[in-house]
Amino acid sequence: PFELVIASSGQIVTVAADQTAAQALEAAGVFVPVSCEQGVCGTCLTRVIDGQPDHRDAFQTDEERAANDQFTPCCSRARSPRLVLDL
Ligand code: FES
Numbered sequence: 001p002f003e004l005v006i007a008s009s010g011q012i013v014t015v016a017a018d019q020t021a022a023q024a025l026e027a028a029g030v031f032v033p034v035s036c037e038q039g040v041c042g043t044c045l046t047r048v049i050d051g052q053p054d055h056r057d058a059f060q061t062d063e064e065r066a067a068n069d070q071f072t073p074c075c076s077r078a079r080s081p082r083l084v085l086d087l
Contacts, residue, residue, distance in 0.1 A: 045059070
């Protein structure tokens with residue numbers, strides 16, 4: 001599990017091992033648009049202010065992935081205990 005911090009509200013959303021970050025956000029009432037849910041389309045791409053995403057998408061380029069300033073919550077997870085999201 002890891003935590004997402006919603007920058008605009010300070011809300012903390014815990015992502016359980018058996019759910020995606022997008023599912024945890026939705027359950028917490030935080031809207032993120034989702035389409036493919038497989039890391040392909042980029043619809044869910046969300047800016048990351050702090051923390052290290054564990055990228056599992058096929059949408060970003062290697063350079064974008066390495067920058068760690070955005071991630072796809074439909075499938076990607078976190079390497080750090082927390083990700084601060086620009087939401
Ligand atoms: Fe398509 Fe996340 S919904 S990449």
